[in-house]
Amino acid sequence: MLDSVRIQRRQSEIRSELSVLAGKADASPDEIRSMETLDAEYRSNETRYRAALIAEDGERREAGAEMENRSDREFADLVDRFELRQVALHLDEGASLSGATSEVVTELRTQGGYRGVPVPFAALEQRAGETIGSGLVEPKQTRDLIGRIFPQSLAAKMGVASVNIPSGAVEWPILTAGAVAGWANGELADVGTANAAQTGEVMLKPDHNLGAQMVLSRKSLKQTAGIENAIRADMSAAIAVALDDAVVNGTGATGQPLGLIPGAATYGINVEAVAALDSWAAFRAEVIAFLEANAITDPSQVRLAFPPAVWGALDDALVTGTAVSELDRMAKHGIAPVLANQLPADHAILTATVNGIAPAFLGIYGAVDLIRDPYTRAASGQLVLTGIVTADFTATRGVQTRILSVA
Incomplete structure (x- = not known):
C-alpha cells in the first residue's frame, strides 16, 4: 500500500x-x-x-x-525478430504464425485494415542469414541468395522527410507572411503597421498505392533459409526505387503522386534554364539564390543531385591553364553531390532544409500489405506475393528547392 x-x-x-471526544461536554482528564x-x-x-x-x-x-x-x-x-519466411509459408501452405512474427502481425491488424498479412517496413531491412540444423545429409551447400543491385534512397540523401501515417490525411501549416519590422518616426510614433499572419498548408493523402510483386517457386521456399533475406532485400529495394522515382519524376497521373520536376510549377519551385551542366558557375548561381532568399547561411548546407554523366562532365572540365576541374571548385565549398540515375540526363536538383523543415515530405501509410495469390500459377505450384504500399508526396515551400534544366 x-x-x-x-x-x-x-x-x-x-x-x-x-x-x-469533542462532542462530550464532561470529558475526563484521560479523554482530554x-x-x-x-x-x-x-x-x-x-x-x-x-x-x-x-x-x-x-x-x-x-x-x-x-x-x-x-x-x-x-x-x-x-x-x-520478425521472420518474413513465416509469412511466406503462411501464405503458401497455411502454416501458423508464431512467436514475435505473430505478435507483430496481430498488433498491426489492430491499427489498420489489411487484406493480406501486414509486414512492418523495418522487417524489410537486411539481416544476417539464418542458421540451419547441422548433421543433415547435404550433397551440396546452398549459400544465401545474392540480391539484385539497387541504388540507395535518393529521397533521404536530398533531405526529404519520410513520415509514417497511421490513417487519414495529414497537413502541415506553413507561415507564409508574418511580422514586419519598422522604425518609429519620432518619440510618439508607431513602430510600423501590423501585418496579418498568413499560412499555407501542405497535405498528404492516402490516394496513391504502390505494388511490388514477386513469384516464389516451391523450390525457392524449400531450398534455403536465405530466401527470407532475398525476399526482404528485393521487395524493400524495389519499393525504395519506385518511391525515389515518384519523388523526382511522379506525374501526378495514372496513380502516381506529383514529383518535384513535373510539379515544379504547382509547388512554386524555380526552374532555371542553362546552356549546360558542366560548369560550377551554373550551380553557384543557384546557391547564391538560396543565400539571398535566406534559405541557407552557408553553401555547404545545399544538397545537390545530378546524373552520373554530369559528374563526369564536371570532372573533365578543367579551368583554363590549370589542373583544377569544375568538380574540384564545387568540392572546395563543401558541396558533396549525390549521383542519381532517377534524374533525367539534362536536370539537376538543389534542396535546402530551412529551420528544421524538410524541403519535401514523403508520407507512407501504415505497413506493407502483403497479399498472396496461390491460384494464378497454381499449375506449377508457384506463389505470387504482392506487397502494397500506400504513399503520397508533397513539397513544402518552393524556396527550399531549385531545379536546373538544360535549355
Whole structure:
C-alpha cells in the first residue's frame, strides 16, 4: 500500500475519534489527554502526507516514462525478430504464425485494415542469414541468395522527410507572411503597421498505392533459409526505387503522386534554364539564390543531385591553364553531390532544409500489405506475393528547392 494512502486512512480514523471526544461536554482528564495526543499526531501526519505525495509523484513520473519507452522498445525488439519466411509459408501452405512474427502481425491488424498479412517496413531491412540444423545429409551447400543491385534512397540523401501515417490525411501549416519590422518616426510614433499572419498548408493523402510483386517457386521456399533475406532485400529495394522515382519524376497521373520536376510549377519551385551542366558557375548561381532568399547561411548546407554523366562532365572540365576541374571548385565549398540515375540526363536538383523543415515530405501509410495469390500459377505450384504500399508526396515551400534544366 502507498504511504500516502495509509496516512490518509489514519487521518480519517483520527478525525472520527476526535469528533466523538469533542462532542462530550464532561470529558475526563484521560479523554482530554487523548485529544491532545490525537491532535499532535494529526498535525505530524499532515507533514508526512505531503512528503509522501511528493515522493510518489516522482516515482509515478519515472514509472510512466519507463512504461512509454518500454512499449516502444518492446515492439522494436519484436520487429527485430520478425521472420518474413513465416509469412511466406503462411501464405503458401497455411502454416501458423508464431512467436514475435505473430505478435507483430496481430498488433498491426489492430491499427489498420489489411487484406493480406501486414509486414512492418523495418522487417524489410537486411539481416544476417539464418542458421540451419547441422548433421543433415547435404550433397551440396546452398549459400544465401545474392540480391539484385539497387541504388540507395535518393529521397533521404536530398533531405526529404519520410513520415509514417497511421490513417487519414495529414497537413502541415506553413507561415507564409508574418511580422514586419519598422522604425518609429519620432518619440510618439508607431513602430510600423501590423501585418496579418498568413499560412499555407501542405497535405498528404492516402490516394496513391504502390505494388511490388514477386513469384516464389516451391523450390525457392524449400531450398534455403536465405530466401527470407532475398525476399526482404528485393521487395524493400524495389519499393525504395519506385518511391525515389515518384519523388523526382511522379506525374501526378495514372496513380502516381506529383514529383518535384513535373510539379515544379504547382509547388512554386524555380526552374532555371542553362546552356549546360558542366560548369560550377551554373550551380553557384543557384546557391547564391538560396543565400539571398535566406534559405541557407552557408553553401555547404545545399544538397545537390545530378546524373552520373554530369559528374563526369564536371570532372573533365578543367579551368583554363590549370589542373583544377569544375568538380574540384564545387568540392572546395563543401558541396558533396549525390549521383542519381532517377534524374533525367539534362536536370539537376538543389534542396535546402530551412529551420528544421524538410524541403519535401514523403508520407507512407501504415505497413506493407502483403497479399498472396496461390491460384494464378497454381499449375506449377508457384506463389505470387504482392506487397502494397500506400504513399503520397508533397513539397513544402518552393524556396527550399531549385531545379536546373538544360535549355
